[in-house]
Amino acid sequence: MKEHVFIAVDSGKYATKAIMEYKGDTHIIMFRTKMQEVSDVGIDIQPNSYKVEFEGKQYLLGDMVSENLSDYNLTKEKLIHKMAIYTAIVELMKKANILFHNVLLHVAVNAPINVYKTKTLKDSFKDFIENNNKTIYLFVNDSPYIFNITDVTICFEGMGLVYANTAEHLKLSSTVVDIGGLNTTYCTFNGIQPDFNSMSVSHLGTNNLKAKLEQELVQKYNQNISANDLEQIINRGYYSHMGKTYDESRVLIKKIKEHHLEQILNYAKQHNYTFNTDKIYFTGGGSLLLHREISNSFPNACTVINPQFANVKSFLEIIKVKYS
Numbered sequence: 001m002k003e004h005v006f007i008a009v010d011s012g013k014y015a016t017k018a019i020m021e022y023k024g025d026t027h028i029i030m031f032r033t034k035m036q037e038v039s040d041v042g043i044d045i046q047p048n049s050y051k052v053e054f055e056g057k058q059y060l061l062g063d064m065v066s067e068n069l070s071d072y073n074l075t076k077e078k079l080i081h082k083m084a085i086y087t088a089i090v091e092l093m094k095k096a097n098i099l100f101h102n103v104l105l106h107v108a109v110n111a112p113i114n115v116y117k118t119k120t121l122k123d124s125f126k127d128f129i130e131n132n133n134k135t136i137y138l139f140v141n142d143s144p145y146i147f148n149i150t151d152v153t154i155c156f157e158g159m160g161l162v163y164a165n166t167a168e169h170l171k172l173s174s175t176v177v178d179i180g181g182l183n184t185t186y187c188t189f190n191g192i193q194p195d196f197n198s199m200s201v202s203h204l205g206t207n208n209l210k211a212k213l214e215q216e217l218v219q220k221y222n223q224n225i226s227a228n229d230l231e232q233i234i235n236r237g238y239y240s241h242m243g244k245t246y247d248e249s250r251v252l253i254k255k256i257k258e259h260h261l262e263q264i265l266n267y268a269k270q271h272n273y274t275f276n277t278d279k280i281y282f283t284g285g286g287s288l289l290l291h292r293e294i295s296n297s298f299p300n301a302c303t304v305i306n307p308q309f310a311n312v313k314s315f316l317e318i319i320k321v322k323y324s
Contacts, residue, residue, distance in 0.1 A: 002103050002104045003022070003023060003103050003104070004022075004103070004104050004106060004323060005020065005022045005093075005096075005098060005103045005104065005105050005106065006020065006021045006022070006106050006108075006316055006319050006320050007019070007020045007088075007089055007092055007105065007106070007107050007108075007316075008020075008107075008108040008109075008312045008313075008315035008316035009085045009089070009108070009109045009312065009315075010109075010157075010309075010311050010312040010315065011076065011084045011085050011109065011110065012033060012110070012181050012182075012284075012285070013033060013070065013072065013180065013181035013182040013183075013205065013207065014032070014033060014070075014180065014181025014182075014206065014207075014285055015032055015033055015285060015308065016029075016030065016031055016032075016033045016084040016085070016087075016088055017029070017030045017308055017309050017312050018030075018089070018091075018092055018312065019092075019313065019316050020092040020095070021316060021320065022096050022098065022103075027092050027095040027096055028309070029091050029092055030048070030308065030309075031048040031049070031050075031061070031063060031087075032062055032065070033070070033071065033080060033081070033084050033181075034061070034062065034063075034065035034066070034067070034069050034071075034080075035059050035060065035061045035069065035071075035079075035083060035084070036059065036060050036066075036069050037058070037059055038051075038058050038059060038060045039058055041058065041060065046063065046064055047063075048063040049061065049062035049064035049065070050091075050140055050141055051139075051140070051142065052083055052087055052139065052140055053138070054083060054138055054139075059083060061080075061083055061084065061087055066227070066228060067226070067227035067230070067231050068227045068228070070207075070227070072182060072207060074112070074182070074183075074203075075112075076110070076112060077125050082128065082129060082131075085129060086136060086138055087138075089105075089107065089147075089149075090138065090140045090145050091140070100145070100146070100147040104323075105147070105149065106151075106153070106319045106322075106323045107129075107149055107153070107319070108152070108153040108154075108315040108316065108318060108319045109154060109155070109315075110154075110155055110156075110157050110311060110315065111155070112156075112185070113156050113158060113185055113187070113199045113200070113201050114201060115154075116154060116155075116157075116199075117156075117196070117199060122154055125154065126152055129149065129152050130149050130150060130151075131148075131149065133150070135147070135148050136148065136149065153319050155311070155314070155318060156187075156194075156199070157178060157180070157183075157185045157201075158176055158177075158178040158185030158187040158199070158201075158283075158311070159176065159187065159194070159311055159314045160176040160178060160281045160304065160310045160314065161304055162174065162176065162189055162192055163192065163314035163315075163317045163318055164310070164313035164314045164316070164317050166192050169189065169191060170191050171191065172277075172278040172279055173188070173189065173277040173278050174277050174278060174279040174280070174281060175187070175188050175189075175273065175275055175277045175279070175281070176188075176189070176283060177264065177268070177280070177283070177287075178283045178284040178310075178311065179205065179206065179264065179282065179283070179284040179285070179286025179287050179290065180206070180284045180285065180286060181205045181206055181207055181285065181286070182207050183201050183202060183203055183204070183205045184202050184203075184204045184264050184267070184284075184286070185199075185200070185284075186199070186200045186201070186202075186268050186271070186273060187199050187200075188273070188277060198272075198273070200267075200268075200271045202264070202267040204263055204264050204267060205286060206234075206285065206286045206289055208260070209234070209256065209257065209286075209289075210227075210230045210231075210234060212256055212259075213230060213233070213253065213256050214230055216252060216256060217233070217252070220249075221239065221241065223241055233249075233253070234253070234289065235289075237253055238250045238253065239252075257289070257290055257292075258293050258296075260290070261290050261293045280298055280300070280301040280302065281302045281303075281304060281310075282301055282302070282304075283303075283304055283311065284308065284310070284311075285307070285308045287303050287307045288307060288308070291303055
């Protein structure tokens with residue numbers, strides 16, 4: 001009898017996170033969701049980057065790709081997400097040293113709340129990820145893989161650790177604010193039941209924050225700033241040019257981050273969020289970036305450990321319950 005393999009993938013606009021459970025062992029992977037079409041690549045592929053061949057075309061995927069090639073489309077029904085999900089599945093299977101034909105593969109993937117709530121959009125996305133019931137032929141770093149994905153479970157973004165820690169959440173009301181690369185998702189839970197009417201999404205992800213930061217820095221220092229520069233600046237917390245660090249930029253960046261969090265919270269309040277719940281959880285990669293600002297505004301809120309993996313851990317528990 002074939003063993004069950006459970007793989008959950010959260011392919012966001014900033015990063016793709018995935019987790020596998022097989023025979024009691026857990027494997028994880030994370031890489032940037034950036035992709036460009038290439039041909040005859042001769043350079044060495046670095047860690048967290050992949051050369052992927054699919055349907056006669058070759059792509060470079062992951063950290064090695066320029067920030068300028070990040071995807072800012074609202075939809076997840078794009079080739080970049082399909083390639084990221086397939087690559088994450090392949091790499092996790094490699095980590096566990098498993099052959100596809102030897103196991104029963106169960107997969108969960110993320111969808112924006114507006115897609116999850118709309119049956120037509122949800123079904124379309126499900127068919128897209130399942131490759132419309134066609135066998136998937138894929139090369140990753142020149143190694144061939146053949147597999148099928150059927151009955152993919154679509155999970156909504158913004159559930160945080162609710163389904164990963166059901167015992168903790170069962171008797172509590174909670175609010176999850178999931179700050180992603182492109183969007184921020186909001187959801188209130190009564191125990192482990194999501195409040196359908198509370199499910200909301202704004203375009204206040206970290207990309208919006210970076211756009212504001214670029215505008216302010218260009219205006220102040222009169223220098224061109226690339227997308228790659230912005231990524232470094234926002235992580236370091238200061239601006240430097242020609243080897244000189246501008247200390248006053250630290251204050252500017254701090255104020256921009258504070259204002260961005262204020263916008264996130266104002267959007268919630270405009271959509272009937274009172275935050276009168278037992279627990280408030282901040283998840284997603286953006287909550288790491290805004291950790292200090294969140295602590296100041298919500299001293300009793302919880303920024304979960306490894307918040308980038310919060311949603312995907314819940315996805316994993318959902319399919320384990322569904323198929324075990």
